[in-house]
Amino acid sequence: MYTHHNNELTIRDAGKRVRLKGFVQRARNLGNLVFVDLRDQEGITQLAFDADNELRMEAGRLKAEYVIEAEGKVRERSSKNKDLPTGDIEIDVDAFRVLSKAAQPPMLIRDETDALEEVRLRHRYLDLRRPRLKRLMKLRHQTVKATRDFLNEEGFMEFETPILTKSTPEGARDYIVPSRLDKHHFYALPQSPQLFKQLLMIGGFERYYQIARCFRDEDLRSDRQPEFTQIDIEMAFIDQEAVIDLTEKLMARIVKETKGVELKRPFPRMTYEEALRDYGTDKPDTRFGMKIVDTGETFAKSGFKVFKTVLEKKGTIRGVNAKSLAAAYSRKDLDGLTKEAERLGAGGLVHMKMEDGEIKSPIAKFLSEEEKDGLTEKMRMEEGDLVLLVADSEKTVQKVLGRLRIIIAKEQDLVSGDDLDFHWVVEWPMFEYDEEEGRYRSLHHPFTRVQDEDRAKLSSDPLAAKAYGYDLVVQGYELGGGSMRIHETKLQGEVFRVLSIDEKTQRERFGFLLDALSYGTPPHGGIALGLERLLMVLGQTENIRDVIAFPKTQSGHCLLTGAPSVVDEEQLRELALKKEKKRDG
């Protein structure tokens, strides 16, 4: 046993006999004097060997990452290290023991001088020894603990729902698991516990939560993993405001306990429509301004052909003002932005700088004085400002300008990771129209409740029907979303009808839910929050792999274990599965 962790001892412990353990961070052999930095989960303590004896010789032979145990007396250092919490003291060691030797590690176990991520993932257990990963894993634990503490106090019950469950073709691609007992039938891993938590409400539980593992077989990104965790919450006999209020309190509690910061409540809200109008996205980063502005009538009579054509086609001309960034963007930089705009589907990008009191732009010569003045006013252009305009369909303009805002903010460092701009996007539409499939699709999911006053629009004008839906957004991440659910069989049927899901399919896929709804269902609603995304924001990292102990690569591989891997023919036979012969390409 040990007496202390390696972050604990201070000058007040001088003279104490202690026993420490840990990994050798580093042995510094100065000849007749040897120092060893001993690292454990909590920190580093310096061991000193200065007696002229065998012990010192042995200490000089210690290598990085050996696991040892050492005993001795705490003493004040003659030269202190103010960078270490234990920097005032060292241990005058009189006995130590090597518990385990270590091969030369493939990477430096230190925050700086990092190996590439590929090496770190292959040897994740070594990567996890680094203080940075220690800090992030601790943050994860604290966040989950704060969540459980808070929800338990609020009268919630924690549940577990099945991991082997039924495939639901709507939505993301499922991971499937073959059944041995029922040949050619498959379980699916849950994309979320959505239906189960609703069934718990129907089962008469009023406040559910789960730290729930979810699985989606889709392509990965720097903020997406094939398996990830949601803080999943559902409540009965409440309204939307109750869910929003509870979620804000939960966020406040987590931020307080992990960062020591008080969040201002209530969080700001904007409607889905406002989000798209002002920021060009349904998950705006509101840490910086640069809102999208409609030039309206400014170019109504424009002689500039591009503008004229777009307006004739019922398109729109909108822009953003990158305040005082005219000097920051050279012609070449602007070409880069233009290329990005074109890649996103815009015909081009108009840029203008306000310099020496006048608009400088490649298209300036096509604009009348009236147009220039109008634009200056609309965009609130001042000396040194850079304005970017896109003329196209509303959808394209929003997409392009929304993207350019983010690019510029990143390039120009307009954002701070400390700025927790939690806000709600509310009043989501029930449906969007899928051009490819020629039918309506749920924006949230098919169990979302339509707002009472919009119920008639389900048949008359589905696209105008608003849902009781809400997303929590921070720093441009969709942190989570939720809704009030449908609790009547009849309404659920109406929604399925809009979605063109016929009765046979309804029965096949959701029959159990429809049956359940028919036996008396409390009004209910909830929310699901992406734990990893929250941790990325709190931990100030852009990489989701940093907040997962054993993450997978962009191609879904676990470099540590080698998953996924082939299996024995025998295993396949048992499942009545056959390998498909690889076709030559």
Add this chain to the structure above:
RNA sequence: GGUCCUGUGGUGUAGCGGUUAACAUGCCAGUCUGUCACACUGGAGAUCGCGGGUUCGAUUCCCGUCAGGACCGCCA
């Protein structure tokens, strides 16, 4: 499904149509009593991801493939 970037001693990088493949760090040996990324001296360590092609000659150029990363599509 697509676009782009990367792959060179253990690790991170440099390099170039012909080199003894360079540098840093780590590793090994030695010197050193106040280091803390110790310092100094010396040393070992690389079929340049894999396969094919072009060429008198390929680590270098081309094609394919594999692996990692960023992004688009996708993720109700």
